[in-house]
Amino acid sequence: MLTRVKGLREQLRKSEQRVADLVIARPNQVLSLSISAIAELAEVSEPTVLRFCRAAGCDGYRDFKLHLARSLATGVSYVHSDVGPNDSVPDLVAKVFDSSIAALIQVRNQLDMKALQRAVKILSAARKIEFYGQGNSGIVAQDAQHKFFRLRVHSVAYSDPHIHSMAATMLKRGDAVVAISNTGRTIDLLRSLELAREAGADVISITHSGSPVAKLSTVALYADCEEDPEIYTPMTSRIAHLAIIDSLAVGVALQRGVRLTKELERAKGSLKQKRVLGYDD
Structure with a gap:
């Protein structure tokens, strides 16, 4: 919940940002305060506090405190x-x-399960799937293509901005793009997604909530991870992105049924001749 609030902060009104700042700075204290006390500390009205709670995806202040309490109780520190x-x-x-x-x-x-289900439905019906990512996200895009080509879907991964820009213009209705971006603010990727949408393709993004990439997407799957990419290359976000890709791939495989399962087993069997005999792996 704290990460969600941080991600949404810049999208909020200035009065709602004061509530967000209070929650971020003193989350444990917020749990013990009434809505009137929160409004007084943040120097806003009670309706503003309610608008903030709804912006955070909650039904009201009580629901927000419940989600915040669960987040604080079960969270593991980022170290x-x-x-x-x-x-x-x-x-x-x-x-x-x-x-x-x-x-x-x-x-x-x-993770929004309804959004994930919608993404699986789009990918299961797609004529072609293109995976776009740059830098570190380009490696994730290649891994995604490696997962999906075995599902009997025409798929390709592009990490060069010039290439995915041209490819996006050649998409059609019924095609899908999966865009992977930790920040969701890469200019070249945003332009390619605009071209893909103009061509009639669906865009599924794996990105940060509230980002420009998310706003351009047909379906956005959020992976809000706290890390400092200026110190170390993005690590936790990459692992989260890979897990979401795996979830999508398994979902599409299940949608395609028993026939695909048999084909996957046959493809796996073709690798046995490339391994040294006498080992289980």
Whole structure:
């Protein structure tokens, strides 16, 4: 919930931003306060507090406090950015793993299942699927294409902005683009998505909530992870993106039924001759 509030803050009215700042700064105190007390501390009206709660995806103030309490009770601290030059190998390994585990739990809990179901439906019916991502997200796009080409769907991954810009203009209605972007603010990717939508294709994004990429999408799947990409390359967001891709791939496979399962088994069997005999793997 705190990550969601941080992601939404810039999209809120100035009065609602004061409520968001209070929640971010003193989340535990907020749990014990009434709506009138929150309004007084944030120097806003009670209706403003209610608008903020609805903007955060809650039915009201009580529902918001319930979600916030669950988030604080079950959250795992993000610590990989606390890795220091004097950390031992066991310490840094523990911090990196804990960070990844926390990210997966958080993204799983906040993932909109209705949006995920809609994305699976679009991809299951798509004539062609193109995966767009740049930099670190380009690697995730390649992994996604590797998952989906086995599902008997024509798929391709592009990480070069010039190439996916041209490819987007050649899409048609019934095609789909899966855009992967941690920040959701990459200018070249945004332009390609605009071209894809103009061509009639659906756009499914895996990105940060409230981002420009999310706003351009037919369906947006949010992966809001706290990390500092200026210090280390994005790690937790990449793992969360891969998990969402896996969920989409499994969903499409199930939609396509028993026949696809048999074909996947046959494809896997073709790899046996490429392995040294006598080993289980």
